[in-house]
Amino acid sequence: MQADVVSGAGLGLRRGLLAGLQACSASELDFLEVAPENWIGVGGRLGKQLRALTERLPFLCHGLSLNLGGFAPLDIELLKAIKGFLDQHGIVGYSEHLSTCADHAQLYDLMPLPFSEEAVKRIAERVRLVQDVLERPLIIENVSAYAQLPGELDEAAFVCAVLERADCQLLLDVNNVFVNSINFNFDAQAYIASMPSARIAYLHVAGHYDQASDLKIDTHGAPVIDPVWALLEHTYAVHGVRPTLLERDFNFPPMAELYGEVVHIRQMQLAAVQSRGYGT
Template sequence: MIARNPISGVGIGLRAEHYEYVKREKPTTPWFEVLIDNYLGHGGQIQQHLRDFSELYPLTFHGVGMSLGSCDPLNKNYLGLLKKAINTYQPALISDHLCWTGFQNEYVHDLLPMPYTEEAAQHVADRIIQAQDYLNTQILIENVSSYMQYRTSEMSEAEFVAYVCELADCHLLLDINNIYVSAFNHQFDAKEYLALMPENRIKEMHLAGYEEQGDYLLDTHGQTIHAPVWELYHEAIKRFGARPTLIEWDNDIPEFQVLQQEANKAEQILDRAQTHAA
């Protein structure tokens, strides 16, 4: 498997609303994450933006298109386009989600959780292995936020995530906001969840804002990061040490400087952890 160039510090999720600003101002952001599905198989200006940013910054690729938990066959066309983009742009990290997004050629474009069973773990791990073999690189899988639980689950979500990483020998993108949202929605202890994560497999963390919806939290990526998520992030960095961390924002996207302020906050937490470790 191909080793990829390392990144560090706090990156920002690149969105079309900020293309012009980033190209013009060239902020000191150490790296950007691109939602790679938005670029695959498209041409014209869309491809040109990707070319431009790849020349300015280290990039990571984040997708939803592998649908790693689905019972449909892996989409070879999608994987082929992804492989071509990886070979062209050499991203520092490639990630997708521990979920499924559709079945029998119907797609929900949402991150549907798996039942936490032995059968599901073996199924998704086998597909991660196939994807890694095809792409010739290890990938990161991200824990998703969820709003439903299956009766058939045989283990906790945290146990499932750790088990799948082990079975597939893949890396983990630990989304701190998703842990908090799911912990609130399903009434489990987020810190106990952290304690079960495989430290050596965590290669990146995500931070984002949620939205309160009465008796549950919705992972909208449309607000600043909430205090309990910062607290959990601090706990995660204390436990695992500094990891490349991403600020995500997808709805009601504000000016780039707002994301930079969030990145600065995360950077301070990373710096404190590194000072403490030294």
């Protein structure tokens, strides 16, 4: 089941980074990732700049508003537009959040789900419908959270159950595991180890905000911290080296600093291959 989507280390493309990325090359980045909702139908100068990048580097799409965990009917018109965008730009993989983000209207946030068997069945059906419309596999992402809803499963078991029942792939967000491990007091390394290796398509790392010693907020607005780098190293040790993307949504530093974090990912990947013999 493991998706051969991309390889190496990549960066999330945001409009604030678009101009700076025009000069990037494969020596600096192996791939980029965009949110399709922010780019569908965009033309003019911005559209041309995006097209120039998609013609030069491999791309992934990371959706924001599919509402996989919700009860409202899936937005089939949005799915068709996403499929057209993926086809137009030759996007090699599409991921979405394992969360609720809409009810009668878009909530503009990723809300938690009940970790229940009923939710597993319902979400798996929605995932299969998405895959049918897109005519390609769906990659689902574990999300950060600040509240937990009643359910008979823990988070790791819930994620694994959805993956198995829907027969889909996983975007394992290492920072989200770290954030939730602090917010809900569980073992982040054990969570990582419990994920099914064969379903892990790629990884995310990012920075977060320390609201309190026991409350982390997943902001993507700061550099990756050492405990998250350590958890990424653990992930490579358990599952082998996987394509890994750096997310940064605001507080953009100079491009050289972002490239420096991407280089750090590459160095960790190389060290894991050399010391443990894991492949990419």
